[in-house]
Amino acid sequence: MTENFEIKLIEFGTDDYKQSVNLREQILRKPLGLSFSEEFLSADKFEIIIGLFINNQIVGSLNLKPLSNRILKMRQVAVKNTMQNMGIGKKIVIFSENYAKENKYTEIMMHARTTAVDFYKKLNYFIEGDEFFEVGILHYKMRKIL
Numbered sequence: 001m002t003e004n005f006e007i008k009l010i011e012f013g014t015d016d017y018k019q020s021v022n023l024r025e026q027i028l029r030k031p032l033g034l035s036f037s038e039e040f041l042s043a044d045k046f047e048i049i050i051g052l053f054i055n056n057q058i059v060g061s062l063n064l065k066p067l068s069n070r071i072l073k074m075r076q077v078a079v080k081n082t083m084q085n086m087g088i089g090k091k092i093v094i095f096s097e098n099y100a101k102e103n104k105y106t107e108i109m110m111h112a113r114t115t116a117v118d119f120y121k122k123l124n125y126f127i128e129g130d131e132f133f134e135v136g137i138l139h140y141k142m143r144k145i146l
Contacts, residue, residue, distance in 0.1 A: 004054070004055075005052055005053060005054045005059075005088075005091075006052070006053045007050065007051070007052045007053075007091060007092060007095045008050070008051060008053070009048065009049065009050060009099075010049040010050065010051045010061075011049075012044055012045045012049070016051060016053075016058065017044070017049065019051070019057070019058040020049055020051050020058055020061040021036065021041060021044075023058050023059075023060075023061050023078050023080060024036075024061060024076050024078045026078075026080075026081075027078035027079070027080070027081065028076060028078050032135055032136055032137065034135060043065075044063065046065070046066075047063045047064060047065045047066075047075075048063065048064040048065075048066075048072075048096075048099065049061065049062075049063050049064075050062050050063075050064070050092055050095060050096055050099070051092075052088050052091055052092050052095075054083075058080075059079065059080045059083045059088055060078065060079045060080070060083070060088040060089060060091070060092045061076065061077075061078050061092070062074060062075070062076060062077040062078070062092050062093070062096060063075045063076040064096055064099070064100070064108070066105075067109075069104070069105075070104075070105055070106045070107060071105065071106070071107045071108075071109060072096075072100050072105050072107070072108050072109075073108075073109055073110060074093070074096060074108050074109070074110040075110065075111070077089065077092070077093070077110075077116070089119060090119075090123065093120075093123055094123075096108070097144070097146060100146055101146050105146065106145065106146055107143060107144065107145050107146060108125075108143070108144050108146065109128075109141065109142065109143040109144075110125070110141070110142050110143075111132075111134055111139040111140070111141055111142075112125070112139060112140050112141075112142045113137060113138070113139055114131060114137075114138045114139065114140065117140055117142070120142050123144070124144055125142040125143060125144045126142060126143060126144070127140045127141070127142055128140075128141045128142065128143050129141050
């Protein structure tokens, strides 16, 4: 990833937000034969959305959902297929952790797809409990104390 990139908070309803929805739809939903409902997306209004942009085009995105004043749930982590394994996911996760610390959160948890568990383990997240099905595929609950 030699090009300049920018990581920033995305405001609900903006063009950047629409890019993040499209990216998440392509990476996370379509391969499972699913699509977003308006009801599902309306929850984004209450979440912290982070995007990594190269040349003003989104290539990575994630949402943070406040569960309490101390705990965030990381969700909807997506990196453009052609940009995977280039450090983009790591960059946005680290950005989200720094954001969480700056805003006095002490923990991030998530439901990680089994295919992503090793990625999160490298970033010091740990598995909590047994695997379970969500959106038709296996996940693990993972967590990191900040």
